[in-house]
Amino acid sequence: MMTNLFSTFDPSTSMFNLSLNWTSVMLGILLMPTVFWFLPSRINMLWNKLNLILHNEFKILLGTKTYGSTLMFISIFTMMMFNNVMGLFPYIFTSTSHMTLTFSIALPMWMSFMLFGWINKTNHMFTHLVPQGTPTPLMSFMVLIETISNIIRPGTLAVRLAANMIAGHLLLTLLGNTGPTLATSMIIILIISQFMLLILESAVALIQAYVFSILSTLYSSEVH
Template sequence: MMTNLFSSFDPSANFSIPLNWISTSLFVMILFPNFWVINSKMNKFFIQLKTTLHKEFKMLLSKENKGASFIFITLFFFILMNNFFGLFPYIFTSSSHLSMTLTLALPLWLSFMLFGWLKKTLHMLAHLVPNGTPGPLMPFMVLIELVSNMIRPITLSVRLMANMMAGHLLMTLLGNQTAMATNMILVGLILTQILLLTLETAVAMIQSYVFAVLSTLYSSEIDSH
């Protein structure tokens, strides 16, 4: 029984192990069999999507790190599958939790920053002052750039979490009204939920793409000259 509006996002379980988080690895059952099962339309779709993403990410990365695009492609598919699984009934939406999204964003951002400041210190210092900045404004620009860099993992994780949670909450609110609705209102609620489900499907794809692209851009800034 749902005690409040946010109960569907509660990761607790009746067992000693939080079984809800198993949903984060369900994509393995779908993707990996494609390597040994007879070629199918689904396999061809994933291969085409992977090739398209590789070409796009490769343009954003420097020549030294072309192979890094596969890291961001894997990240894209991981988030995409978790977002999609959250649209099915009784499957826990792990991507709507900050503990999940921040776990993805923070190590990526931290590795980029450590690599940049340890290996390319002068290049990172130059990034703190944009070209054409007047002398009196330079200290303020350094402070602004430092703050904007430090909040990147927070904005990256909160963006994904908020977008996934907002749609689920709206569908839950509408679903709670069906018990007291008349036949005409019930038809309207069902049609509205179908539209919301379609919108949430688009949001699931867009947010996974945005997360992967922004991570790629943060990586490319370290190597850009």
Template sequence: MMTNLFSIFDPSTSNMFNLSLNWTSILLNMIFIPSMYWMIPSRYNFIWTLITMKLHLEFKTLMNSSYKGSTLLFISMFTIILFNNFLGLFPYIFTSTSHMVMTLSLALPLWLTFMIFGWFKNTQHMFTHLIPQGTPPILMPFMVCIETISNMIRPGTLAIRLSANMIAGHLLMTLLGNIGPSMTLSMLNLLLIIQIMLLMLEMAVAIIQSYVFTVLSTLYSSEVI
């Protein structure tokens, strides 16, 4: 019996041989990654190739970068987040993207790398971003402080946005599922319909949040190049 509503997000809830096996759900991504390098291409491979090419063209437009292969990092990140979001919709599978440990591990090193690269390679360009164009001279010190703070909290906002959106839907589905045994048959049918609609909504959220995380990371990288 679940003693705490938030215990569904506890990494130590399922132990076997005194080992926490929840985080091993991340390795399940290897099952779904297209094996186009060692198998005959299938429709699944063609669909995934089409998706990656569309993402490549969009990220290339957003980044406006001359560095070849720079979109590969963001396509890989989109894939990792998307698969982990979808795996969390299956029963008894740990949702790794609902934890700050996972989301912050993706956002913080990426942001730190952008900052180090930008300040060492394009120092003057980074200084110009601290003062928006057309700012009055009297407001320039305040704008520098505001832009610096907004830049510092970017990895936190990226991580919190992803984890909070994944937690919210799962929590709502858990709340509705817990009241099922105490409902009548007619109300239970209504509850099933609502749960199916919520599941479809969570599938859309899984795609949208992985896309938003990756697009914002791409926009942040375009500011330092």
């Protein structure tokens, strides 16, 4: 039962032994109509407005010396948002529900932050291991806790996004599979609940993309 249930999330479509499901990562580009590339257009102005809002949001966390690093986090937000939203459509593979994608993005980012911080700002990184106001007897214990929490950050980033995406889709699949066995009077309740759950999943798709990019920004801000 569990194998059949979770097999809906496995890459299955292939051609010449190459999985075609991962091409869904690029499907977000199809959401941009051709009018987007004619400047200025309303869609382009709306997109620029969204980018400006995100830039100001990330700039608060990063400080004044951003050096254009907000562009990287805006790009991550855009990619995650497109993949999460496209995964809500039928027969489209949700790439962000797999640790393969989420961990391969979170780990290099975290690793680059750590390498930059420990090589260029070693003393600054050491100060983060002991929170301000920590009693002297607890300092060694706090260093251990802070070190462990720092090491598991890429894992928590990846698992949070993948688990949230797969949980909602799994619930939608479970409810959808009960449809043929329900009475006619219960079908209406099932459709309404599926519709409400789909609205919730749409909100989760946007929120999780925002959370992923915001947490990445916070981890980056500790290096500055």
